[in-house]
Amino acid sequence: MEPDDPLPWRQARHSPSGVAIEVERRSTGTHDALVVRTTDRRFGKALQELFFQGDAGEFRKSFPAGSLTTDIYERFARCADALLRQTARLEPVPWDRALEEAARRLDREGVHWWLTGSTALAIRGVDAAPRDIDLVLDETGAMVAARAFGDALIEPAVPVDGWVCRWFGRAFIGARVEWIGGVLEAADRPEPTDFGLVAQGNLEQVPWRGVNIHVPPLALQRAAAVRRGLGDRVAAIDAWGRL
Numbered sequence: 001m002e003p004d005d006p007l008p009w010r011q012a013r014h015s016p017s018g019v020a021i022e023v024e025r026r027s028t029g030t031h032d033a034l035v036v037r038t039t040d041r042r043f044g045k046a047l048q049e050l051f052f053q054g055d056a057g058e059f060r061k062s063f064p065a066g067s068l069t070t071d072i073y074e075r076f077a078r079c080a081d082a083l084l085r086q087t088a089r090l091e092p093v094p095w096d097r098a099l100e101e102a103a104r105r106l107d108r109e110g111v112h113w114w115l116t117g118s119t120a121l122a123i124r125g126v127d128a129a130p131r132d133i134d135l136v137l138d139e140t141g142a143m144v145a146a147r148a149f150g151d152a153l154i155e156p157a158v159p160v161d162g163w164v165c166r167w168f169g170r171a172f173i174g175a176r177v178e179w180i181g182g183v184l185e186a187a188d189r190p191e192p193t194d195f196g197l198v199a200q201g202n203l204e205q206v207p208w209r210g211v212n213i214h215v216p217p218l219a220l221q222r223a224a225a226v227r228r229g230l231g232d233r234v235a236a237i238d239a240w241g242r243l
Helices: 041-049 070-087 095-109 117-122 139-148 218-227 231-241
Strands: 010-014 021-027 031-038 053-055 058-064 113-116 132-137 167-172 176-181 204-208 211-215
Touching: 021 070, 031 041, 031 070, 041 053, 041 058, 041 070, 070 167, 070 176, 095 117, 095 132, 095 139, 095 176, 095 211, 113 117, 117 132, 117 218, 117 231, 132 139, 139 167, 139 176, 218 231
Parallel strands: 113 211, 132 176
Antiparallel strands: 010 021, 021 031, 031 058, 053 058, 113 132, 167 176, 204 211
16 A cells, blocks of 8 residues: 555544534545534534634544544544534533543643633633633643543644644543643734733732632733634623622
8 A cells, every 4th residue: 555545434423413423534644634524514613613624514634644543533533522512602611620620630740731711711700601721831741731631632632833832732521621832932923822921921820629720811811802803702801800
């Protein structure tokens, strides 16, 4: 077989929500790919938000050859329906339970991590309706996180090029957990973000369910939400500030 000849596709069909989803894995000599087919436009939009490329009902995300193991693929297939329904805001996201579990796993490994995104607002009490858990670690910590979430990975945790960080990983523990590792200066260009080095240098501690969690300054998160056009999030932050 030539290196770039496709290997047989593994396939799983999951439609517990009533929406047809077809998940497949394809491996070549140069990359592995997750492919999802769905006719539901809400799921298609959710897949694009999850960095899948494509249209016309087929979406694909590629990884280094050999990284998309059978365990990861089959876990993704099992979780696909819940993952897409939560991302599309079609069902509640148990972010609080997922955060407790994520914190337990990472703290057991002894790595330094901090929380950003909507969940960092939610633990303050802001009505941010999180869809996932966004974690930031250093480059070594990101690799340790891949081990901490080893039994929950739905994508390979891999090095990335040409982005705001050196590592990215995604797991599912009742809710989506994502982490970036080795954040670069580019993350704060042209203006500081709530996940970049500026935020990292000004972290605050928020007590939540018996633990102190590091989060970006609220003003930085509000500014980031304004730039991203997240009007509902800005309004929620302002409403919380008036309480």
